[in-house]
Amino acid sequence: MHFALIRWLAISCWRQQPAPLLAAIFAIAMGVSLGLGISLVNTSALNEFDNAISQINGEAQYQLTGALDWIDDDVLSMVEQSADVIAASPAISMNIPIDDRLNNKPTTLPLIALDIFRAAKVAPSLLPRADSSFAGGASSRVFSDNAIFLSAAAQRNLQLQAGDQLPVLINESTVILTVSGDVPGVSNDTSIAIMDIGAAQFSLGWLGKLSRIDLRLAEGVDAKDWLAALKQSNVVGAANVRLDRPDVKKQRMSNLSRAYRVNLNVLALVALLTGGFIVFATLDLAVTRLIPTLSLVSVLGANSVVRLRLVLILSVVLGVLGSLLGIVLGIALAWALLGLIGGDLGGGFFASTRPALSLPASSLALFFLLGVIAAMAGGLSPALKLKALSPAHALKSGQSLALESKMSPLMMSCLLFCAGALLLLLPAINGLPLAAYLAIACWLFAGVLVVSPLLGFIASALSRSSFTNASPLLMMAILRLNNAHSRAFPALAGVVASFALVCAMAIMVYSFRVSVDHWLEEILPASLYVRAPTTGTSGALNNELRASLSAIEGIDRIEFARSLDLIIDPEKPPVELIARTIDAANPGQSIPITGKLLNLSMKDDSCITIYVSEPASGIYDWAVGDTVLLPLPSDSTDPTCFQVGAIWRDYARQSGAIAINSADYKRLSNDASVSSASVWLKESANETELIGKIRAKLESLPALSIRSAEDIRTLSLTIFDRSFAVTYALEAVALLVSLFGVATTYSGEALSRMREFGMLRHLGITRRQIATLFVYESVFCISLGVLWGALVGSAISQVLIQRVNPQSFNWSMQTHWPLTQLLVAALVLVVLGACTATLAARKSAGRGPIDAVRTDW
Amino acid sequence: MNDPIAKLPLVVCGSGLGKRYDDRWLMRDSDIQVMAGESVALLGESGVGKSTLLNLIAGLEPFNEGQLQVAGDKLEPNQTETDSSAEMRRKKIGFVFQAFHLLPHLSVVQNVSLPLLLIGYSIESAVPEALLFLNKLGLEHLSEKRPSTLSGGEQQRVALARSLVHKPALLLADEPTGNLDPESAERALKLMKTTVQESQCALILVTHSEHAASICDRRIRLADGMLSSDDNGTPPEQKLKPELV
Amino acid sequence: MTIMKIQSLSRRQFLKNASPIIALVAPGINPSIAAELDRETYPDVVPGRQLVFPKDHGAHRDYRTEWWYLTAWLQSSNGPIGLQVTFFRSRTPYGRKNPSRFAPKQLILAHAALAIPEHGKLIHDQQSWRETKSVAQFSDLDTDLTIGLSNNRWRMKRTQSDQYEISIKADQFQFNITATPPAQMTAPVLQGDAGYSKKGSGAKQASYYYSRPQLQIEGEYQADGNKTAISGTGWLDHEWSSELLGKDAVGWDWVGLNFDDGSALMAFQMRSDSGSALFSTARHITANGQLRESNGPLQFEPLRFWISPRTSARYPVSLRLQTGLIDIVIEPLLDDQELDSRGSTGVIYWEGAVQVWLSQDIDRSGKKLKEPVARGYLELTGYAGDLSI
Structure with a gap:
């Protein structure tokens, strides 16, 4: 069965250059550990929550x-x-x-x-x-x-x-x-x-x-x-x-956090994907380097199946080793995360728990398999190409061949792009944007596949222009890129994939943040916000206190509001009802309305107008103009009808919120209590002074919370940043993984071009010039990868913003471009990548040209 | 002297050369002189150091004793930094290898243009010049092809073109026919000889082949650490004083 | 009697992990706790108070503890069975100012047990509630106690015609009985000094205590399978008190016996750690309700012990009792009548139906030469020390 042969070949592959294989193992391990770590934290938090609920519900x-x-x-x-x-x-x-x-x-x-x-x-x-x-x-x-x-x-x-x-x-x-x-x-x-x-x-x-x-x-x-x-x-x-x-509560929490958890898991899996690319790149290179050996062996009698098996076995071994390492790292990561930040990875659902780590065998098995599959997928293409190799030809020409694939990458890329575009038309399935995730995967692959022909195209255009007259080295670099662009593919693939993801996530998070910031400004128009801690049933600020507050010098006006929870669907978490001052004629002044207002012609005067938040409208399928029934106590025998007057943006209450005019609420419920006050200060007023005055008036509530709008904004944004800390970490990891890819690809490259470099030195090129040549090539490649990655990433960010977020969380946001962030990340990647490549080149260019031109392999 | 050879400039002038590897002396106290237009065959057994001598002359490896002057440039002994002689290699030396060593991703004309680019030509002027040279050598029909599509003999002739396109003073050939069949070898050698003679380029040809050696003007042999002439009976070469060329 | 049971047992903390319930019934065991609490809140039991009926049949909510305790020796078609049901009321020192309907001012606990020889041990159930309208309540005007939700309702009520109707619906058994005082003894028998019954040497260590012996019981029970008619004689104790007991008592032995000739006997002794009696008293009641003091030393002499397989406690289930007026031997209906009431009062004790022979009617070998002369209940507390596990 040629296993001995395969083993010998594999070992020689390893001995020849262990570094790229190690890097591939590590890349898989990173992907698996991230995915597993995040998944374990989420599972542990959810289990803890379930247990807590069970204990509390008892029998x-x-x-x-x-x-x-x-x-x-x-x-x-x-x-x-x-x-x-x-x-x-x-x-x-x-x-x-x-x-x-x-x-x-x-x-x-x-x-x-x-x-x-x-x-x-x-x-x-x-x-x-x-x-x-x-x-x-x-x-x-x-x-x-x-x-x-x-x-x-x-x-x-x-x-x-x-x-x-x-x-x-x-x-x-x-x-x-x-x-x-x-x-x-x-x-x-x-x-x-x-x-x-x-x-x-x-x-x-x-x-x-x-x-x-x-x-x-x-x-x-x-x-x-x-x-x-x-x-x-x-x-x-x-x-x-x-x-x-009682089980319903468990189900509710599971549902509530599901979109968030799935999103995180998908993000983590993406890291795994990048790992898969690295495996692909590594195996591609390893296989290329093995061609002389394989050709000889083939000529001596081993057939194409041997070659195929070799690569597949190599990829499985890489996958298994990587997955095992990844599982160990993933468990360690989950344990560390649970210990350090508890069960909440930013969604705020499990904030108060510090759960014990639960290790369901199914999760471990799943991620193990995913790691192996990613590795095998990475090895598939080189394996197939290798199978199609003509060994005799390879032997004779004495040079390494770049393997060509059957189907034009351009073609495949176009197909994938179209598939992705079609997927975007589909709606959410069961509250999860699965079609959108698939579209992202399609576009990512499409973007990666097209990068090699793209490189060739650009290099070819440049070689014809006068750009390259600057130096012969530059010319040589461009010529090489033009004619051997597919050799740059492995490094490029990693760079494009990871940078695209970094860009996509960075743009999405930045857009979100800016949207939240703007939203905060709209929703916090007053200068000060006073909140009386309620104990659930009644508000704290009585009439007397309210009057005394209004009388304070320096206060332009005060508005009072009351919040309480409403259960509209027992299967779903409660909706927050906010009774506050809303001018029916101009509601946009008090709440951040998105979309249109209710047309006067559609208005049903017998109904009370309510304003529902985006999440509420998404969850309960309410549109402007709909009449809804709310479980508010009512005195009359007819149930009161409520009509949706507008939809407003709300990032704070994910299970939905309804705003209603306080006058209407008071009439309905006879509940005139309030739980908060918004204070507008006069121009001349000194904020700190006024806070003191208000506190003085509310002495009987010694620890009232009085905050300035500024403070709340800052706090909210801090919480936001913390929520996305995990995302930022994932971005960093993706970049790291791609740097690995660059390092190993280029060091492999440098080694395989040793002969070429030796010959060039015979032609009179100095070591430094060879290094420069390499720098030109690598900088050009990586820069292209970064630029193209940025473009692909921007496209993907739009999928995230326009599809994934709304479908998962019922939020909408505007796109904003974090140019500085992206520029910095790009520069870092290019510089680090070039450095890595150069170091690799130095190492191999430093070897004597004599060895390099030795006539036997 | 009225020796017409003696009037020609000395391209390679080495005296008392010594090269040591660890504690073994590859050669000691050896002299070598090659004049412009002269072709010298360097013979010797495998592993004796013939390629090394080429590398010494090209400045790619340092020599430990003696004096060496190549194409007017003086090389210092024990100079480990080989980059200082890079310019010399670029302008004045051409190399032909047994394994051809053409860049696989460049076309034939691009490969041949390479040395011209290195000495400062722009691509607009390098390519036509290369093409011209290929033409001269009868290889223009190969100009757009990739090396991997050529036969061994064709590749070697292209390599030859590359080695001479920049009109070097010295051509160093290391077993150029080692990978060729007799006919291709013959063609390559013929081409080498004619081009070298036309351009008054000096040639040092390392070879095992009697036939290859025979095209050269004279033969030297490296054996037992000694470089001596090998003329099948003709008297040893007179030691000539090195003169600045 | 049972006051002492609750208070002293709690002090001993028989259980390693005190159940939360135990806590509630036993406020202020420790003198220092008592110091914490407002001493004036519980009225003292003082001599000279006249007991007035029917009002004193009802609850005396200001006093700390109170119980209505019925025991009966009954005959059924399956043979003799013992029956016991107790309703407790406990006033906590808390919640005085709390207007909440859940304010834990008064707690009501109950347990009921049937001693059926074929079962080998007691069948028993218990409930604990705080005073809640319609679900756990008592009357201040007469004996009228209710505890439990409708499918688990226990009631003890004294009717206008001076009959007690007791209805217990527990998970594993239920019974409905009526207890009627005998024609010759219609008035409640006041214990101690016109109802002021001392429990120890301290002046305030006392309770108000009356008994209703020789109750005629009729009714039915159902333990597994069919309803079975039962009839026999019973004994009801009603006691209430506020005060703590002497520190040295670890438990007591109490009997309440109905004699065939219509008379009755109540006797008890408080025991110390070493088993010696700290305080004891006996009261003879004639067939027409007259009281007779015994004038000799009271002696409880254990004749036979039984060791509980569950708690390893060693109970003297057979005793010889000499009051100076009478010399009797007491034997249990069955040995295992140990009651684990940790779910309510938090204690483990032995409470069993017994038969009585005159000592002279038993020969040296233990053979009974004549029929038993009395039936009743024996209560043994303070024998289940710290459980050895």
């Missing part, structure tokens, strides 16, 4: 919740009277704001308040345990009005233990709670606080209210029927309750 079969954040606790009495209920456990679930005078500590803590008796049947893992070392040793602290129990993780994060005090902000004052023990049933990473429900209602301002009721119904009871019967009573009917299955 509750159903959860009874309302459309708003809370339900009346009278509902519990009604529920308890039903004969079909086996267990009913009330719960209050909230994020309590911690007095931020504790420096450097997290500002909110997730809290669940329960009745420990009832919860024992439904969510036993949440039961609190009083600390035995507590003053006096009694464990009855569970019922104390101010006892709070912190899980191990919460105690760590807040640096508190049993006996310490925890000040929290509730409505208008600070409430001091005493840490009285822990929550032994939750996992070590879950940060949560538990309180008795009676204490919580009293201390945290939830009198008469619950977040939800966890239920177990008797066997055979139909939940829908049961709920319908329950709603017959006035109390329950008015409360607008619904039954949720």
Whole structure:
């Protein structure tokens, strides 16, 4: 089976030049490790979230919740009277704001308040345990009005233990709670606080209210029927309750973060792709160098199948080694990322967790396979070309041949380009822009394939012009590029692929950033923003306070607003309802409207106008002019109808937001409370002074958040940058990988042209001139690669901006060009690439010309 | 003296040359003189250092003892930096190798233009000149072809054209017919001889072939570290004083 | 009696990992805890208070602990069974000012157990709730206790005609019984000094305590399979108190016995670590409700021990009791009547149906020469020390 022969050939290939093969292994490893690392972080975060949710839900079969954040606790009495209920456990679930005078500590803590008796049947893992070392040793602290129990993780994060005090902000004052023990049933990473429900209602301002009721119904009871019967009573009917299955929350989070996770995974896979190119380049070169040996061997009797097998085996071995290394690196990367930045890679979905690393075998296997496949794909083309080699011819001419492929690259490139263009016409599938991803892949390949003929074309044009008269070396460089452009392909391919990706990502992120910046300006028109930390059910700024604020000297005007969560579709996360001052005649002044306004002719006067955000419109399929039903409490017997007046841009609330005029909201809900204020200052006013004055007026809310628009903008952009940190890292890696490609290709090149260089020295060219020649060639090639890569990257960036982002996240943005960034990156790549190439050339040109022209191979 | 040869300029003048590899002396105390238009065959066994001597003369390898002057340029002993003699090689020397060594990605005329470009011609003037030269050698029909499409003999003749296109004072040929069949070898040698004679270029031809040696004016042999004339009986060459040419 | 059970046991912390529930019932075991709490919040049990009925049948919500405790020896078609049900009320020191409906001011716990010899051990269930309207509530005016959701509802109610209706619907069993006081003993028997029953040497270590012995029980139960009719005699204790006990007691032994001739006997002793009695008392009740003090030393003499396979506790399940007026031997219906109530009161103890013979009616070899003269319940607490695992 010629395995011995193949092994011998492979080893000699390795011995001849181990560096490029190592580089190929490394390139695959990089791609696999990135993809795997990111995938593992996401999986771990999601699993952690699932576990946390499971612990919190316990064995509750159903959860009874309302459309708003809370339900009346009278509902519990009604529920308890039903004969079909086996267990009913009330719960209050909230994020309590911690007095931020504790420096450097997290500002909110997730809290669940329960009745420990009832919860024992439904969510036993949440039961609190009083600390035995507590003053006096009694464990009855569970019922104390101010006892709070912190899980191990919460105690760590807040640096508190049993006996310490925890000040929290509730409505208008600070409430001091005493840490009285822990929550032994939750996992070590879950940060949560538990309180008795009676204490919580009293201390945290939830009198008469619950977040939800966890239920177990008797066997055979139909939940829908049961709920319908329950709603017959006035109390329950008015409360607008619904039954949720707890699993739904898991599904929601999975869905919510899915687009983000898929995007990241795709980005990482792209790194793998670049690795594939490197393999291709390396094998191409290795194979070329092997031709004399192979030809001899072929003539001696080994057939074309041997040659094919050799390359395929080589590529599989490279792939396996690279993938194995990549998996190890990927696990290490995931572990490091989880330890350093937690489970959140920028999307903000899993922000508070520091999950344990989960290693699903399927992920490991998948990325291993991907690495091997990428390597094999890279080796396929050289393998096929090699198969078609005519050995005798190769032997006779005594020179290495550049392998020609069957189909013209230009042709293939055009086909791929068209395929990509067609794919762009397709819509998103299941919320994921799969067609767009494929289009990007097509265009990338198209761009890479065409670069070699492109090089030839440009070199040919240049050789005819007077440009090359500057120096004979330049002439020689151009002539060579003109006639042997396909030899430059491996290096070029890597450069084009990676630079295209770098450009595409850089342009997309920059455009996004500038769009966000502009959007921030539009959405933060006031100078100061005052927010009263709410505890979920009521706003903090009462009428008195509002009046006193308005009276402050230096304030031009204040607008108050109220925000709360609405559940429109139980399968989906809540939408934020913002009730604020909106001028119906000119809504564009208050909110950043995109697209057109509702035509007066289409306006339905019986409906209340609402303005929905882009994400909301994407998720719920709302267009301008549509009438929608919202689960807002209403007094009248007819359900209120709402009509979409316009769509506005919103980058902050990905699950959707609805803006409504506060007057309309107050009328509907009788809820006149507010939770925030936007303050416009007079021209002459001193901002710092005014902040002080406002704080003084709001003394009773000591830790109100007052921020200037500038601060919020800066903070938002910082968060944005952090979110894309991973993307930036990927770009850097892509560049690195391409530099590898350049280095190895050119060092290979230099070595293979040793004879040529030797001969040139015989002709009277100095070593330095040979190096210069090489520099000209490499700079020209790389520059072309960079330029062309930039063009391809720009095209791909448009796919990202116009298709991928809107289809994944329902966002739109304008394109902005980060010229400085790109220029710098290009220069870096060209300079580094040329340096690498030159160093390689120096090394081989330095060898005596004598060796070079030795007459035997 | 009335010797017509003695009046011609001395292209290569080396005396007391010594070349050492590690602790072995390739040659010691050797003299060599070649005049313009003269062709000298350099004989000797394989591995004795004939190619090395060519490299010494071309300034590609340093010699350890003695004095050497090539085409009017004085070469210093023990000079490891071989780039200083690059200009000399460019302008005054032509090389022909056993393995042809044409650049595969350039056409024949481009290959032949190379030396002209190196001495400063622009491509507009180099190519016609190369073409002319090819024409002169009867090779113009090959001018647009790639070396890989030529036969061995054709390649070597093109290589010859390249080596002489810039009118060097000295042609160094290292076993030029080693890879050729007898007919091609014959043609190549004939071409070499005529061109060299016409242009008054000196030729040092390293060869094993009796036939190749026979086209030359005289023969020298490198053996046992000594360079001596090998004339099959004719008296040894007189040692002539080196004169600046 | 049961006050002591709760309080002292909690102090001993029998369990390595105290269940969260245990916490709630036992506020302020430790004197220092008590110092923390407002001493004036729980009223003291003082002598001289007149017990008024029917009001005192109801709950006394200001006092710290209270219970209604019914035991019965019943006959069914399958033989004799024992039945016990207890409703506890515990007032926490918290939530005084809390208007929330969940304010944990009063807690209601209950457990019920059936001793059926074929089962080999007790069948038992328990519930714990905070006072919640319609689901866990008690009346201040009469005995009327409810606990549990509708499919798990337990009730004890005294009717206008002075009958107790008890209905227990647990997961593994249920029973409905009516308990009627005997014609000769319609008035509740006040224990101690007109209801002021001392529990230790300290002045405030006392409870208000009355009993209703010789209750005629009729009803049915269902443990597995069919409903079975039951009838027999029972005993109800109602006690309430606020105060802590002496530190040295580790547990107590208590009996409540209904004699065939219509009389009844209640006796208990508090035990120290070494097993010796710290405080003991006995009360004889004649068939027509008259009280008789015993005037001799009270002696509980263990005759036979049983070791729990689950907790390794060693209970003296058979005792000889001498009160000076009577000398009896007490034998259990079955040995394993250990109750694990960690899910509610947080303690493990032995509470079992017993039969009584006169000592003179048993010969040297243990053979019973005559029929038993009384039936009732024996309660043994403080024997399940730290569980050895």
